[in-house]
Amino acid sequence: MTTAIIVDDDYDTVEVFSEFLMLQNIDVLGKAYNGLDGIKLFEEKKPDVIFSDIWMPEYDGFYLLTNLRKKFEDVKIIMVTADLTQETDRKLKESNANAVIFKPFKIKDIMNAVKKVTSNENPVIST
Secondary structure, eight states, X not given: OEEEEEEOSXXXXXXXXXXXXXXXXXXXXXXXXXXXXXXXXXXXXXXXEEEEESOOSSSOHHHHHHHHHHHOTTOOEEEEESOOOHHHHHHHHHHTOSEEEESSOOHHHHHHHHHHHHTTOOOEEEO
């Protein structure tokens, strides 16, 4: 069974996303509400995949992505965002996200991203 943690500042989004994943046989090991707590949770739980929002107060998803990538090169991070700007796209590419899923997301897109990143296929960007 694939394991995951979810990082997003919106409590309702985290709960709904957790339910989606659990229904798809993905074991949600924990939930965090900013990038710093997401890093700590990853270090504690070591999940197969991290799902992270980009824009959060205090420590955002780029903070999580950049700092985890420095310590754990092979970490699998799927960014989830509604931000379609060129600046965000550039930053995601520079930060080396494994995959990006755009809100509103479909469960099919989530599962496709999980399959690709856990099998080490090329990064995937869903719309």
